[in-house]
Amino acid sequence: MTLAFLHPGGTGGADRPAPPRGAPDLTPPPSRGTPRTLLRRAGRAVRAVDDRTPAHRDRAIDGLRALALLAVPTGHWLVGGFTLDADGALHNASPLSTLGFFAPASWGLQLLGIFFLVGGYSAVLSHRRATERGDSTARWLSARLARLGRPVLAVTAVWALLIAVLTAAGVPEATLRxxxxLVVQPLWFVGVYAGVTALTPYCVRAARRLGPWAAAPLFASVAVVDFLRYGPYAAAVPSWLALLNLLPGWLFAYQLGVCWGERRLGRRAAWALLTGGTALFAVLLLVFHYPASMVGVPGAERTNSHPPSLLVLALAAAQCGAAVLLRDRIAALLRRPALWAPVVVINLCAMTIFCWHQTAMLATAVPSTYAGPLPGLTTPPDSLAWLLTRLAWLPLFALTLVALGALTRRFEAPWGAGRALRAAAATLAAGFALFALGRG
Structure with a gap:
């Protein structure tokens, strides 16, 4: 889905009124860098984005995607703590290990259910347009997977080169690992998303035949696996059985999105998802004692996210129901140009934000190791003071990501490089993967 029509262009502004005839012109010459001038330019750019948006554009879908996407770096930046050892090397540490009260924050930051919902919705429309153009499903799928794969290949290839440079600069191997x-940690999502995207034609058929009930078997499958691995016979169940939740767990919200795109998910079903998901979420937490954190906690015996547990699906159901019910209000809110323009920018840079946000945090943390432990950055995440200080670091992480994005967003577009350069990038990416897995 292209957003090329939203690229802001230059627009003219109103000239300053001329002074009365015969009076001296005491108006200072215009300055390119004054705050007022910058605000005017920003205002013109914002209005240009809004003016170039077609009337049929579904702003609510783009807004939901932007919200879910921003939750990823925000969540990782908040739970991605570090400790600094005596040799000046960085090690991962999570505040969730010591700050139990922080776990409920993950309920609002874990918005992958909304991301898959919007992904399914958008895939239906994209596939429909491709079919109307006469494109085959294979060609449509190839194009979507290429858009996912290019930024991943780029970030891993660049990191392979960075490891060599940083090693030569004397950065400890522990810091590099x-x-x-951290860089590899979120990339599993791309593989899962590619897998569910490949199932779009089958999801469409299921949606047309069963409506929202098409997601019920996926929900039931996860419930059965959870019962086996957490129930009375858990000791006899092999650990690999949990992997059976991987596909249905993330396909659940995607299937709901496909149903939404096929206009088979209405307000009544949305209310059922919201109320039922919320009630089940409470029961699983309070009665069946599922872990409160929606992300993995180092040292914990159970996890909700790798692979997804029934608690993840309960939260996703509630989030999806709320998204459908709030669609019109979100769309109305995003009619305001000042709110719509950031949504456009985020959507245009979606994969760049996703692939490079951990690098932005590391670009701040690694150089700081030479200054010793810095509160909220390289000190143990074991207190409320750490959390408050980490919040103060987030704007710097965001600004670093913006700077990185200006350099790396080009990787989202089709590469004009020859086969030799693409092969070199793939080789570097493979080398980085081996290093990240501890075999380098």
Missing amino acids: TGAT
Whole structure:
């Protein structure tokens, strides 16, 4: 889905009124860098984005995607703590290990249910347009997977080069492995998303036949696996059985999105998802004692996210129901140009934000190791003071990501490089993967 029509262009502004005839012109010459001038230019750019948006554009869908996407770096930046050892090396540490009260924050930051919902909705429309153009499903799927794969290949290839440069600069190997782990950590999502995207035609058929009930078997499958691995016979169940939740767990919200795109998910079903998901979420927490955190906690015996547990699906159901019910209000809110323009920018840079946000945090943390432990950045995440200080670091992480994005967003577009350069990038990416897995 292209957003090329939203690229802001230059627009003219009103000239300053001329002074009365015969009076001296005491108006200072215009300055390119004054705050007022910058605000005017920003205002013109914002209005240009809004003016170039077609009337049929579904702003609510783009807004939901932007919200879910921003939750990823925000969540990782808040739970991605570090400790600094005596040799000046960085090690991963999570505040969730010591700050139990922080776990409920993950309920609002874990918005992958909304991301998959919007992904399914958008895939239906994209596939429909491709079919109307006469494109085959294979060609449509190839184009979507290429858009996912190019930024991933780029970030891993660049990191392979960075490891060599940083090693030569004397950065400890432990720090490099910490960085590699953080960079690879979110990339599993791309593989899962590619897998569910490949199932779009089958999801469409299921949606047309069963409506929202098409997601019920996926929900039931996860419930059965959870019962086996957490129930009375859990000791006899092999650990690999949990992997059976991987596909249905993330396909659940995607299937709901496909139903929404096929106009088979209405307000009545949305209310059922919201109320039922919320009630089940409370029961699983309070009665069946599921872990409160929606992300993995180091040292914990159970996790909700890898692979997804029934608690993740309950939260996703509630989020999806709320998204459908609030669609019109979100669309109305995003009619305001000042709110719509950031949504456009985020959507245009979606994969760049996703692939490079951990690098932005590391670009701040790694150089700081030479200054010793810095509160909220390289000190143990074991207190409320750490959390408050980490919040103060977030704007710097965001600004670093903006700077990185200006350099790396080009990787989202089709590469004009020859086969030799693409092969070199793939080789570097493979090398980085081996290093990140501890085999380098």
